Amino acid sequence: MDKLVSLAKRRGFVFQSSEVYGGLGSVWDYGPLGVELKRNIKERWWQAMVHSRDDIEGLDAAILMHPKVWEASGHVAGFTDPLVDCKVCKGRFRADKLGDARCPQKPSKVPGEHSACELTEPRLFNLMFKTFMGPMEETAAVVYLRPETAQGIYVNYLNVLNSTRQKIPFGIAQIGKAFRNEITPGNFIFRTREFEQMEMQFFVAPGNDEEWFERWRELRMSWHHALGLSPDKLRWHRHGDGELAHYAKAAYDIEYQFPFGWQEIEGIHNRTDFDLGRHQAASGKKLEYFEQATGARYLPYIVETSAGADRVTLTVLADAYREEEVEGELRVVLGLHPAIAPIKAAVMPLTKKDGLPEVAEQLYRELRRRTPAFYDDGG
Incomplete structure (x- = not known):
């Protein structure tokens, strides 16, 4: 991984942000080649999800939204990770990811393994960045940097439906920045506090959700294959009962085998009618769909595809990295797919x-x- 990070800086793909001031931890800037590569990946996603389909519309929702959106979605109360502190080294770690962390004083040990470690009891830490709208820093002025793009789609569901000729089943796609105050960011651009999502929410009639879920699973894996990624380094991870999010009926991750292990690069989720149901109840606005052919009214179920543009960029770089020996000298080559090459x-x-x-x-x-x-x- 160190070789890839070095190459990324040397060739102008990714730089440490604010480097002249010593850098800002886990914050990265895309250089001349990196911005082109990432842009090509996003355009390829947009082409596959919007321009080549009649049943998906695009959206660009605001980063700042009414705080009631995040109250209704459950983020204000429940978008948390369990946090522990070490009283000795003052390090902070996710309690459920200690196996992935390293003790600052003993890098060969995970936090808690070293005899000198003294970890606190876990406590919940909200991952949303909070700020204030307007000149007064008061409770009434609190707003949040969005932790995901999905909620912007849900609250615009009726707007898109009423302003287009779409009928269910149809989807809304969006590419945009999201922000999470991660306790333990790391692995280069894989886990950061500022990142870019490529998300699509597909609205279907209850009862058709499982069929569409399987269809989107197949389409999304095919998209990653078409990027030229090594098939033997891609796999499915099914969320078991203990892993499923509270809103999900089913969930699968597309994982890639990075130098630091198998990790998620995209998730496909059957979110049922949870999200529209929460926003309908909190806003008082009817979000039901009326089906003219049958006269039925229902809250649509949602099948979500959620990929990270930064993670896919890292995946492409990691998969393309090659070392070749030519006339006794070692050279580094990136075998990028022509469609996304900068x-x-x-x-x-x-x-x-x-x-x-x-x-x-x-x-x-x-x-x-x-x-x-x-x-x-x-x-």
Whole structure:
């Protein structure tokens, strides 16, 4: 993993944020190549989820939302992780992820294993970033940075339905920033406090949810395969009864085998009518769907696909990383899929004689009008 992080900085994919001031922990900036790679991944997702389908509409909801949205969704009361402190080293760790953490004083040990460790009892820590809207820092002015993009879709469900010709089943897709005050971020851009989600919420009639759930499972895994990811490094993880979120009827994660182990890069969830039901009850606004053909009224069930743009970017980089030996020298190569590669063509004249540089530069200019290209006359 260290080699990949080094390459990412050296080649302009990802930089430590605020590096001239010593950096800010687990906050990253995308460089010239990184921003193009991530943008290509997002555009490929948008093409698959919106532009190539008649039954999905796009949305760009605000990051700041009415605080009642987060009260109704359960985030204010329940969006928490169990936190423990070490009284000796002053480190803070997720109580349910101690096996993934390391003791700051004894990196070979997990927190609590070292005899000098003294961990507190777990307490719940809310992951939402809180701020204030307007000049007064008072309770009435509290707002939150959204911890997910999904709620912006749910509260706009009627707006999209009424302003388009869509009928159930249909979906709403969104790409946008989300923020979580993670206790233990890490593994480069895998787990950060500021990240970008690519989410789609698909609204279906109750009783059809399981069929659509399986259909979206198949479609989403196929999308990752189409990125050129190694099939043997992708797998499904089914959430058992003890893992299922309170809102979920079923959930599967698409996992990738990173250098630091198997980890989730996308989740597919059957959320039932939980979300619309909560917002209908809290807002007093009827969110039921009226089916003209049958005269039935019902709250739609929701099948969610939720991928992290940063995690998929890291997955692509990790999967593309190669070390090759050429004439006794080791070189690093990124075997990126052409559709998402930040540069599609390179023009490099090998001599400065016979007008070749002029011809090469003209070729480069023509290429640039059609595709991202790179020019180097250094020889």
